[in-house]
Amino acid sequence: MSTPRIVICDDEPDLREMVGEYLSARAFNVEMVGDVRSLKTAVDAAPVDLVILDVRMPGEDGLSALRSLRAESDLPIVMLTAADGVIDRILGLEMGADDYVGKPVDLRELEARIKAVLRRRASSVVSVAEEKQIHRFGPWTLDLDAARLSGEHGDVTITAMEFALLKVFAENRGRVLSRDQLLDLAHHRGWEPFDRSIDLRISRLRRKIESNPAKPRYIKTVRGLGYVFSDDAQSGGPKRTAY
Template sequence: MPHILSVEDDAEISRLVGRYLRAADFRVSMLPDGRKIERALEDGRVDLILLDLMLPGEDGLSLCRRLRTHSSVPIIMVTAKSDEFDRIVGLEMGADDYLSKPFNPRELLARIRAVLRRASAATPIADRARYLAFSGWRIDCLVRELKDPNGTRIVLTGAEFGLLQVLCERAGRVLSREQLLDLTQGRSIDSLGRSIDVLISRLRRKIERDPHDPGIIKTVRSGGYLFAAKVEAS
């Protein structure tokens, strides 16, 4: 049973999150501020920290940066501020994901599961590349941004971005629709139940020179899809 440590100063939210996550088969410990966080980490195995940004005493950003100096435990930042700036700073401080209040509890659950799945994968989270580049295009996985070869921002929906990232990270491999659905689930709540084919055609329209004769995302007959461009990670 994965152990989640929730650092949250609002007692009511803390209680409700605990109750909700326990119902979803997690073990949950709670702290009202960041003072005892180190001891909690030493006391027992912690699989993930839910860290509120605005805490009494040391704030979430500085806690996150401090934790990152000696621990690679996955961190999801939760904050009642939703400025773009906060999100980027939070992720750059070493958080694995970012959720702004008010959040949908089901999305919180999905994010927790996705981060835990990534953490248990062979590659440690810290080693994952932030930037992926292909055919002049550039993906910033941290702030979820795509730029074309001229440096122009291309807006993708969350589901499209998740699918592109999954394809990119597994370039050169044929992925079936079932595999893609499985890999993208949990990354973004709105990809659930969406046809992979629709997402692929929308992606092609945005990144392919000729969407009817795709050169980057190729269809493999009776197999699925293949990311054909060469990907460089940095």
């Protein structure tokens, strides 16, 4: 994982330097700015993982900056507020701040809150991937929304029927499926029951995704029953003996 880039925006030089030195010593990539204009320049210059933003600053204040940043992105933002700034904290959270820390700043608390915000953001990224119906197995990524199969060397061309079969397998990982079940779940009723062409299509799929189609790792034949999809490296293989 790359070092998180954090921008500290506060008009107090001593506080900026104290926080910046503390976070830099803890493996964060820190940039320090003294006003909102410089903050926006820093955010536009390169990707930022989190902003520490003071509420009360001369010129454009932190709440105004928060509003404009939220209009453009979901960049994580931790607000710095005065110890008695309850209204500022409420406004900041209602406007989309991820968290706040009161002044005078407790550096250990600030570090803990930063890490918590970054963890939540990482979890939300995973959730988005799940919502987008992305299945991963070995070096392969199957994007169901885009109907795309990609590997280490880019996208792999598959037919609509091959995609339908692979989708069924990915959504039923570890479950033994008969030919009838595959025909039904893949919604290709143009195929005849017991049509051995499904074996041919699976054979073609294996040639595209298996490093050794003769000894498949992902789509395995379960003698007398049908097929099972699994990734031995992740799931420990199917429960039944497969050939």
